[in-house]
Amino acid sequence: MDGFTRYALFYAPPAGPLADFGAAWLGWDPRNGKRVAHPALPGLPLPVAEITETPRKYGFHGTLKPPFQLKPGFDVAELHNAAEALAAMLPPVLLDGLKLSRIGSFLALVPKGDTTQLALLAARVVEALDGFRAAPEEDELARRRKPGLSARQEVLLQQWGYPYVMEEFRFHLTLSGNLPDAVADAVAARLHPVVEPLLPRPFRIREICLFGEGQDGRFHHLHRYTLSG
DSSP: OOOEEEEEEEEOOOHHHHHHHHHHHHHHEETTTEEEOHHHHHOSSHHHHHHTTTTGOOOSEEEEEEEEBBOOOOOOHHHHHHHHHHHHHHHOOEESSEEEEETTTTTEEEEEEEOHHHHHHHHHHHHHHHGOOOOOHHHHHHHHHHOOOHHHHHHHHHHSOSSOOGGGOOOOEEEOOOHHHHHHHHHHHHHHHGGGGOOOOEEEOEEEEEEETTTSSOOOEEEEEEOOO
8 A cells, every 4th residue: 555645535336336337437447446448428528538537537436535645754554554443433324315416517426315424424534534644735725725715615724634624525426527517417418317227225335445646646446444333
């Protein structure tokens, strides 16, 4: 697990049809560390490779603790042990399901129903592992601020290194980069009948995963931890 530039704690679907779809749609399988051929979906307004260019390097996932560099003096073995111990204290989360949705100008799968327990899970992961996070450099802070942040998001950025955590957290599994409205709607309409049969009902989060950003600039799935609290 050494040799990675950044680490993150993600939800990643277990092996199965949804995980297979996500890897093919994005063109990257982080579990096996390899590129995957995009599916042939006639009728899309843009090539799949163009639609998915931005999220490809992260793999198909839902962020819990956003990517961070390790603080000097810590190593990934310590992070792994801490994540394993944390997962043993956290209960699984049960949600009604997933649905395809637009979030601003990009497409994602988002949870249905009450997400209170999911938000609590993400907050615990962010807080409990924050001692491993190096303070972000000024260029990273500037990049986070570029879209424009609220006053509260700026506080969260300063405290946790990312503006969309705690009460600003919105769980999602990203399916596209930013798209013009008409293009996003057309992609969603074409994608909906493809993903709908794959979506779990209910949606259970039983595990969290450690990912690392490799020298290739892509995120790799390093370990899966069972939530057994």
